[in-house]
Amino acid sequence: MAKGKEGIANIRRQSVKEYLRKHYFLYLLLTPSLLLTLIFKYGPMYGAVIAFKDFSPIKGIAGSEWVGFKHFAKFLSSPNFEVIFMNTLKLSLYGLILSFPVPILLALMLNQVRKAGIKKNIQLFLYAPNFISVVVIVGMLFIFLSPTGPVNQFISWFTGEPMMFMSRPEYFRWIYILSDIWTGAGWSSIIYVAALANVDPELHDAANLDGANLMQRIRHIDLPTIRPIMAIVFILAAGGIMSIGFEKAYLMQTAMNLPTSEIIPTYVYKIGLQAGDYAYSSAVGLFNAVINVVLLVTVNFIVKKMNEGEGLY
Template identity: 85%
Template sequence: MHHALGYLKKHYFYYILLAPALILTLIFKYGPMYGAVIAFKNFSPIKGIMGSEWVGLKHFEKVLSAPNFEVILINTLKLSVYGLLLGFPVPILLALMLNQVRRAGVKKNIQLFLYAPNFISVVVIVGMLFIFLSPTGPINQLLVWMTGEPVMFMSRPEYFRWIYILSDIWTGAGWASIIYVAALANVDPELHNAASLDGANLIQRIRHIDLPTVRPIMAIVFILAAGGIMSIGFEKAYLMQTAMNLPTSEIIPTYVYKIGLQAGDYSYSAAVGLFNSLINIILLITVNIVVKKLNEGEGLY
């Protein structure tokens, strides 16, 4: 106890710096967990959380027996898994390529170009997609010139996932590469010079010098991404939805919004959200265990 108090006194300034983040996390992350109890009640805004009738697992049974929930769950998983598998390697490749640019001015301009889409509003991004992919948009004009027929990209369910994922990669890959670029900046240039003198080509230097440097970061980022695989952003999917592409665009976040806020069934929507969070926790623990075994004990925890 005395040793712990001595440590706190010695490093008190670090805890002062940590305090705002800790307080915000407790208020905005742990505080709202209290509201999750409505998933086990027939919540009434008039009676309040504590005054509402307790129904146990009734709403969870309703979730699992809902005729359309299986389709919604599969849509969510497909969108998340495909997005992770296709999008995860792109920031790493961008960072490796940026690391080969030696002129600082050129490198900064390229980084600015790659990072800029991250700061465009989701609403603007979706608006751009509707304009570019509309029947009279530039992409369809090119297709009409080549094939004679336009493609209804935003109305056909089979195109929704690819449009969502590829636009996500375009907007987020550059910004996501920052952490890898920072890690590669710590690589001693003498290692590359020595490897070149020994006859190693570019691919061999990347494989044996650059990739081992970013591998621990890759493991942590992958675990966090896989752990949040069910936490797809609601805004973009909802904005991209049309009456025609609902078979693939209806996912858990949009379903919760429609049932909870539009239909007013708060308890049922809370049960769906809690079920979604439970899957995220299971995935996070599972992926962390697998990555630790494959990555020589290096994981998130």
Template identity: 85%
Template sequence: MQNSIQVNHRKLAAGRKSSLMEYFKKHYFLYLMLSPALILTLIFKYGPMYGAIIAFKDFSPIKGILGSEWVGLYNFEKFLSSPNFEVIFMNTLKLSFFGLILSFPVPILLALMLNQVRRAGVKKNIQLFLYAPNFISVVVVVGMLFIFLSPTGPINQLFSWITGEPVMFMSRPEYFRWIYILSDIWTGAGWASIIYVAALANVDPELHNAANLDGANLLQRIRHIDLPTIRPIMAIVFILAAGGIMSIGFEKAYLMQTATNLPTSEIIPTYVYKIGLQSGDYAYSAAVGLFNSIINVILLLTVNFTVKKLNEGEGLY
């Protein structure tokens, strides 16, 4: 009996192996097309992970990664016990959290409004207007912010006319987050709405026609037809955004920094850049960056689990 079971298991394993080989032979061209992206990912994403071990060492460029002394969690303890930890961590968390809460609904609203535009020519012109800011360089965007929000800029001229004195937007810490988030929404919301516009284009027009016959108004049609259609995409986009909540773009925050707005503009990415590249403390900066990545992974797993529970099992994985 036992021998027959073992024979059956071997036959099943052999059958699966042969079917897998047949499938690979049949679709080998697709795997060849995939191979360049896979190789680049392995080289530039997974390969550099080897260097992350310097976070656990007293790294010396002369001794190299393997030759440097192992210090364990010393660099992590140094960061967690530093007087700047709480300020930097909370600045990063607040900027990311408020940015996610304020920016996440905007592409959805834009897509829902675009979906109501029936004239193709008008819709294309509106989309062009909304997508264009995404292609403006971060350096140019920050330069525009400094020009428009400077004491002699057009926005401050309006404030001077109303209040009698200009507002120092770029040097006051309390304005940094609002400027950062609102400018992010302006540059990215239109481009982010593409995925929702594409999903809404697949909605069967007969559903809307039937809802019209039943007397449903515009808001009711959006609530019961459009939103359920894009709900799975909304869940995936939210999970990805929440998973990267600590991964704020370094370039924009660094370019917007001034000597007087550092209490709110100093975040983990800018701190890592200053400690690692400017001060040359590579091991410490690697530990800070690795700590940031661990927080992102924890948030990704937590949000994905929560969304799956609330969204009838639909999550990222």
């Protein structure tokens, strides 16, 4: 019996060696990507240990005193914790709810455009904002929404006075989310457009013969086609729900809108790079990353249960 198992193991080893011998060039092509991932993604993870130490640049990571969960407790008990955490959660959650359906709707509408020339022009118009710098986008927002900007000039015709969009805390989230939808929805729809392009036209022809209208064809043909992609995109978006873009939020901040614009990434930047408290800022960043991982696993589990076993992994 033991000899039989050894023989099977030898056959498997030989088959693996034969496979590697035939396809070694593909693995050579993969090597640079693996090295870059190890160096720039996994390598810096060692630095996360300073979240558990009283880090001193002079002593280094290894020489700094171990303090355990001191910095995490400090953040959780700080008076700013609830405000910063809820600002981050609300901005991410509202952004996910409002922005997730938009690329799907755009892809479904683009799929109904039959003339290739018109479709390409529409796609160019929708994709273009994605390539505008975040700094330029925020600059445009300040210009358009300033008290003397075109938006307030239009509003002043009806109200007689401008609205202070960029300095009122209650407007920050809406401006952030709507501008995100404008810049990213078109680009995000590409993956759905590509999936819908693979739908067999004969399915639509057969549905037309059976008397199905447009909405019925979308519901029973198009949506089932892109449902697995929707599930994966939603899981990834929910898993990164606490990872809001730092640059845009920081650039949009003013002294007046801080009650809603101060989020974990901007707080980490100010504490870590501006105040020089690297250990505490690392603890806050690690806390944020752990929440993202928990959300990713939880949402993937729920989606797999609801989507007949189809999930991210």
